[in-house]
Amino acid sequence: MKKFFKILGVILGIFIVIIFFSYQFFFTKINFDKNIKDDQRIKNLDKKVFWNFGFEQINKPKKISTDFTIDGKPNDTINFTFHAYQSEKYRNIGQFQVHFSTGYNGINIFLYRLKNKFRTEIDEFSDNVVENENKKRYKIISEKLTLDKENYKKNDSVFGILEIQFEDLVNNSKTNSISYFRAKME
Structure with a gap:
């Protein structure tokens, strides 16, 4: 029994090291x-x-939440929305989403x-389902996120800037994008 707990401790230690390095890298x-x-x-x-x-009238936001642009080409017309979600149990876990939809894709x-x-x-989505189309289309090359503060609660205001350089693996092209955003934490 002692040997079992020793092996279990080693496995648990390896698991913790893997998680730590995954988080860092x-x-x-x-x-x-x-x-x-x-x-x-x-x-x-x-x-x-x-x-x-x-x-x-469909999915029109009450207030513009982001001006997400691709290749740094600013525009006065916006198609993207920004949403911020916070874990109710853990204040250090959250998710942000920049979203664009035509209703079909x-x-x-x-x-x-x-x-x-x-x-x-x-993640790209479409109502045109193609079998075995599970491959990722985009590869993140670099990313930078700037937020107004470190911890949020539900209904807090969120302000920030997101900069992403990504590669379109289908077209073999690289794209720079930037988003200035604001939202309420949901």
Whole structure:
């Protein structure tokens, strides 16, 4: 029995080391800037117009939450929304989502926050289902997230900037994107 617990302890130790190194290598440090809410680009969100492909009443946000742009080409017309979610049990775990949808297809950019680090995943979706189409289309090359503070509670305001460079594995192209955002923590 003593040998069993010794082996179990070694396995548990290896598991903890693997999780620690995964956290260190697969998550990126978040930058914090308490003054980011005063950035003019965030204030300019009030001047932007949300366009939902002519379906103005469907999924139209009350307030513009992001001006996500690709290749740094700013636009006054917005198609993306931003959502912030916080774990009810653990204040160090959260998720941010930049979302775009035509009603038939779209893209989700998920940011998984764990304490003061984050990980980005880009997911494309469509109502055109193709069998065995499980491959990831986008590969994250670099990512930078700046938030206004480290800890949030439900209904707190969230302000930040997200910068992502990613590769489209289908078209073999690299793209730079940036998002200035604000939201209420859900």
